[in-house]
Amino acid sequence: MATMTVQIAGSPDGMPLRIKLQQVERWRKLKAFTLVLPLLLFILVAFVLPIGRMMFNAIHDETLLTLMPQTSAALSVWDGKDLPDERVYAALAKDLKQAWAQKITGMIAKRINYELPGAGGQVTSSARKAITLSAGPYKAALIEISPLWGQRDVWSLLKRGHSAYTAYYLLRSVDYQYGPESQIVASPPESAFFRNVFLRTLGISISVTAATLLLGFPVAYLLATLPPKTSNLLMIMIVLPFWTSLLVRTTAWVVLLQDHGIVNDVLMALHVTSQPVELIFNRVGTMVAMTHIQLPFTLLPIYSVMKTIPTTHVRAARSLGAGPFYAFWKVYFPQTLPGVAAGCLLTFILCLGYYVTPELVGGATDQMVGHFVALYTNEDLNWGMASALGAILLTATLLLYYVFNKLVGVDRLKMG
């Protein structure tokens, strides 16, 4: 095609046709791009930028660098072996006095407390007492005020604070932390619960995905093989929950599953149990509600793939002598796999980020990563930790989204 246009060169105004075509093409591309531009810019500014900033927060922390500038600077030459010399202690005293005057001691104490639990209070009291120190030697005086300043780990921490970047939050998210000599050590058992949280999130997501597949596959198969009139009618029963507000569905489960709720009434009427079973605010409630919410997400992709499988295939297998189950397993089932993969992956991705449902129908031990991201943001106000947990969750989600994109193609995403 390209060579053809070169040969026909020479349109009325003397410009080669190829160049003119290219111009038109470029103009069209530009026009198409202009249409997309407003939304693209909007998403970049109002969505990608905040998310990027949050990811950055996970490794960026200038608290100690900006609030204790002199100590950080003085420590940059410290070898980390013995306690620092008098010069550093003088800088510390200066910084503490300044912090007390500017009323920012609390922020320093909080930051130090993250890595050395319990040290925060001593930092505040040291700052209060440090204002009375007028002249050196500071070293002995400060250690006298608080034994904290005679320990190496606080100095290692302050030295690390000289850099605006820290791996502390990410390390904590996988149950590691810095030791007294800035080496990486496992977190003590009482604060090492994040790996458990991630495993729990993974476990709940896998179980819910499996449950939706188990429940969804037979229904998708039935709907795909029924005549359109009946299947459309049954489809309403799947699409209606899909359209109902998440909070409404959660409300329904809370009402149904409570101690004196309908489910327990039925169980007791059937003499399955003599007293109410605990069905909510535990793992059972979380799993039931999540499965209910996710079922259409798994079912619909499977259904749409099944619709495209010709019924003649199974019939051919049957006529060639395969038994009904053999024909289904060898001929039909393999063809449904793209739908199964798409549905399960979608459900799994969505499950990883659950927050509202476990919050409302789960117990304390059913909370997933999302809960801790929210907790550190709202209640502990430890934004570094919230960002680090969020960054890990987001990375996992995006990787899976990439796989989903390769596998299914985002173009083929449909709703309802």
Add this chain to the structure above:
Amino acid sequence: MAAFAYASPIEKSWYYLHWLICLAVLLFLIAPILAIIPLSVNSVSFFTYPMSGLSLRWYEEILTDRWQGALHKSLFIAVSVTLLSTALGTLAALGLSRPNFPWRKLVMSLLILPMVVPVVITAVAVYFFYADIGLLNSYTGLILAHTTLATPFVVIAVSATLVSFDYSLTRAAAGLGAPPISVFFKIMLPLILPGMVSGALFAFLASFDEVVVALFVASPEQRTLPMVMFSGIREQISPTIVAAATVLILFSISMLSTVELLRRRSQRLRGIRNT
């Protein structure tokens, strides 16, 4: 699979078992939603059957200020979000559907991203961002955040109607001398309208139901309906919440019907046989 006359007894029983399983699953899907509707007119505040009497007192409570105020705020936010996201999303879908759009796949995945990223992460990220630029606790902030969440729905819905769009129609119109503006309004718009409307409905619902971002970036002044429901469920579930839930269910049903009717109309208009 159908129960053929020549099917063996095992096949027949398997067929009925399959039906039974499917009905049970469908019941699991629909029953919780339907079961709470009658409870909203229960005269006492217990959630058990049989009900002791009928009463509309819980609906009366929805008419009080607390719920009405929240409803109005939710509606205001959702309508603004719908307008904004439908405009942005439709334009983008039109651009994306043009043949040989550069980096189509990449741009599309970027635009769909807000739907994929866990909403609690979006909420936290937006919260940090708004804390910096001073948009926390404002309607503008909440509307913008909800708009990012809602636009993917519009892009997908409008793109879907454009997949089978016959561009020879617009070329024919242009060839007959119509200026681009009237080509758009007379030819393009009527054909993509069903997609736009269902996208807009999705966008409306996305904002109207959204609670996580609202919990993070809104103040009591912007207390939306889902926020009221969230705190209600968290503290002590009351029949008023069930009544509100019932109203929302009826709302969903009417929206679903609208979208379904639109889909049929669009298929009829474009000559696609019901599949």
